[in-house]
């Protein structure tokens with residue numbers, strides 16, 4: 001991914017060639033409690049987490065005993081962290097490597113164990129390093145409707161020759177969180193309103209040193225997997241099935257502080273940030289702003305609402321260095337992100353269904 005200057009954001013849908021930082025205060029207030037009027041929808045689930053101390057709204061009058069199974073998905077940050085540990089143990093996992101194939105086997109195994117239907121799309125990408133085999137992995141949780149919401153992450157790591165890059169946060173954290181989100185939703189046993197595709201993109205990272213160094217407008221050296229995914233959707237005539245795309249990327253830092261990504265679709269950002277605030281995570285979902293080019297851009301270009309949860313500027317001291325290691329991320333940060341996403345999904349469904 002790549003950070004952009006604010007004046008560049010207007011051209012972001014076409015451009016892939018910026019590298020600079022923008023951090024400005026948010027200008028807009030959230031719509032005040034827009035969802036309070038939506039009775040019966042999307043209760044924020046905060047009963048399950050002992051990782052949070054200050055959540056509000058835990059007031060289910062017919063609360064089941066704590067030990068019984070609930071239909072609500074329960075995200076476990078420790079499980080997500082263990083996934084990241086396993087990926088980091090595999091080592092550097094650039095696109096096309098044997099290590100990424102092992103990572104993919106691990107991801108696929110976890111998703112299948114969770115009872116999800118897993119498919120993979122293998123393709124050959126032409127990169128500055130030559131032709132590389134890449135594989136996007138999708139796990140499906142079918143819902144009442146065939147309409148789709150995508151939750152996604154890239155699972156490759158950026159190739160570096162000069163040092164060992166294991167991408168604990170960059171590629172690892174979001175992949176671990178996504179496996180656990182998928183498991184939690186599948187395990188809840190209740191059929192969601194929308195169909196969910198949990199998508200693991202290959203080839204997000206540039207092969208050349210910087211994001212735009214070797215690409216051309218028609219052939220960027222980045223986002224290979226997500227561009228392939230959107231092209232395949234179009235080829236199958238399924239673009240219109242996808243109503244929202246949620247991207248996680250670098251979501252595990254111990255000092256979690258995710259800014260509002262300004263290329264993202266505002267209503268999606270608002271729902272997630274408002275949900276986080278209600279859960280007591282306002283400090284971790286900040287009102288800073290940052291513009292980032294990432295795997296959400298090809299979906300945005302296909303006119304699909306997108307949101308990118310990414311802490312890039314705030315992680316710049318470790319980003320794409322040998323220091324992006326497991327000690328920089330925490331189960332609690334993963335818990336905060338996973339819980340927030342899971343609590344946001346019914347609200348996103350509600351918003352989409354109300355259109």
Ligand SMILES: [Zn+2]
Pocket residue numbers: 001158170205320
């Ligand atoms: Zn990266």
